[in-house]
Every structure is written in C-alpha cells, then in structure tokens.
Amino acid sequence: MAERLRRVAVLPGDDAAPEAVHASLGVLRQLELPIEWLLLPDGAELAASRSREDAEKLVREAADSCDSLLFGATSGKTPGVGYLRWGKQTYANVRPVRWRPGFNSPLRRPEGIDYVIIRENVEDLYMGLEGELSELFASGLNLTPRTGLRSPLTSRDGFYAVKVLTRKNTERVARFAGRLARRRREQGHAGKVTCSCKYNVLPRTDGFFRRTVEAVIRDEFPEIAYEQFIVDDFARRLVASPHTLDVVLLPNLYGDILSDEGAGTIGGLGLAPSGCYGDTWAYFESVHGSAPDVAGQHTINPTATLLSAVLMLDYLGFGEASHRLDGAIAATYAAGDRLTPDQGGNASTEAFAAAVQSRL
8 A cells, every 4th residue: 555645845944955955855855755845935036926914825825835944054034933843843952962973062071972962842932922122120029139129120121021931731741751652662762851941040940840850850750760850950961961961851941041051062053953843843943053154165965864863763763764864864874975065075056965875
C-alpha cells in the first residue's frame, strides 16, 4: 500500500535564511518522499507583493492546509509567524544539542554531548505584556520588594514586563518532557528530566514552574529520574558537565537564552535545529536568526535547517528517510571536505548541501 501523501509548507524567511532553506529543500526533494512541497515566497517578496493582512492570511492558510511547515528565520519581514506558535499552540520548543565528529566545538572533550532542551513556547515574558511604570502605580499594585525595603522603586520613570506562567501550560509541557524522556530511555539514553529556573528569587512564578514540573514527573512518570537546578548554576553546568544531561525543561526566556549557550558548546548556532510541537501540529526551524550580515554571500550553514528537517521527517512518520538524512549530514561532517566557513571550511551553502545529497 502506498504511503499517504503529506503536505508540507516551506516558509523561507528573511535575509540569509532563504539561502539555507532553498539549498535544504533541494536535498529533501532528492529523498523522493510522498510529500507535496508548498513553497511560499521569501519574506521580502511576501511583504512587497501584498498587504500585511493578505500576507499573514497566506501564511495562516498554508499552515492550516499542511501537515507541517519548515521555516527559515525572520528579522521581522515575514508576516504571520506568530500564528505558527500562538495560533497553532505549538507549546513545546524542542532544541536538540548533539555533538558529531567534525563539529567545530570549542570544548576539549565534546564527544558524547547529546541532550534535548525543551523550551515552554507560548507564555512567560514572551507574551509581550509591557507598559509604563505609571500604569502600575495607578493600579494600586503593591510594589514593595520582597526584601521588605521601604522604597519600592528608585524611579517612576521606566517600564515593566509581566511574566505569566499558568498551570495548564506548565503541566502540558512537563508531560511532553516526560514522554520525550521515556522515549529516549527506550533508545538507550538516561531517561532523566532536568528542570531549571530562578526559583530562589522568584518563588511564586519560577517556584510554581519548578513545583509543577516536579509533581508531573513524579506522579505520571515514576520511571523517569528528576533533578532541578537554579538557572545560573545550570548555565555553568551546560559548559562544565553537559554529558550528564538528557531532557532539559526550561521556561520560555531561559530556554531561548540557554539553548544558544548549548549550541555554542558543540560548534555554534549553524548546527542547532528545533521543532515546535503542539498536540495536533508542529513546525520546524533553525535556532539561529536570519543572519543579515551574510545575506547574499551564500555562506550561511544549512545544517541547522537540514537537522530541523530530520526532526520534521520523523514527526511525519518517515523514520527511515529521517535516519538517512541524518546519516548523510553526519558523513559530510566526518569527511570534512566541504564545510561552511563557520565550521572552518570555505564551502558555499549550496556546496555543503550538494555534499549531503551525494551521500544520501
């Protein structure tokens, strides 16, 4: 019986990101999978060719009509990106950190680094609830610091941001982490969840996140080990002892920052993929930004996009093809003959992609 045809939207993004996406799409087409690829315009073309409202509608309709979406990165030109996260409720941002032979790591012994950061993806400070301090004073909110000092603020001229953590969203991302740790345990990994946030200073928000995650893992995943660290100590551990990690769960802001640190330990953001998962839909994108400084130079590393596609193929049920693509990427780094400048080579984006294609 023929495999069911999947439909995947491809949103190239802005600046240098489309160069990585278009090169990666050529590799994916060579796999000859039952996938219909819906290629959308680059961000600059989207913004220039239609109104913002129409461009956002195009992205929304593409997402709703497809089984998944592969995205480059945005610097603000590509409309509709927020819908992929909040509209589709892709609440678990999965960011693998895995060293492979040939990756240009700054660490002396990166061999064996292989863990996954899960970043809660829809709340925390990323809800963008900000305003002027005068609004807080007018609200009558008690602004006395927890330290008990009499003067709550040194100035009334400034701004605030609201940090929001809810039980529903914390529990569901904790369950996602537990399921992933269980799956990795079956594959031979440690089967452990590590939670980190600033619960010593923010006991009501970060403390709530920590307690909620601990309860979910303890009660629903008794076979999974659990540990927790204050976030500044955990930042040190990402460099000092990354080999001890398996599945890491962080609130939105910390996850965004510390996953970049994790990528740095294996060789940089050009090697960092991610997937944003909801209960019924997921999309996939590189962790790095749109790299405007190298736009048009065709030197951006497409590895992060290709590894994001590895995650996407696995999500869509193409496990064998996902394994083939992952192996071809690993073989290209092991050979080391056509690496991009960020990894110490001089190959173009397209030349690296061609090297991966030759090894499929």
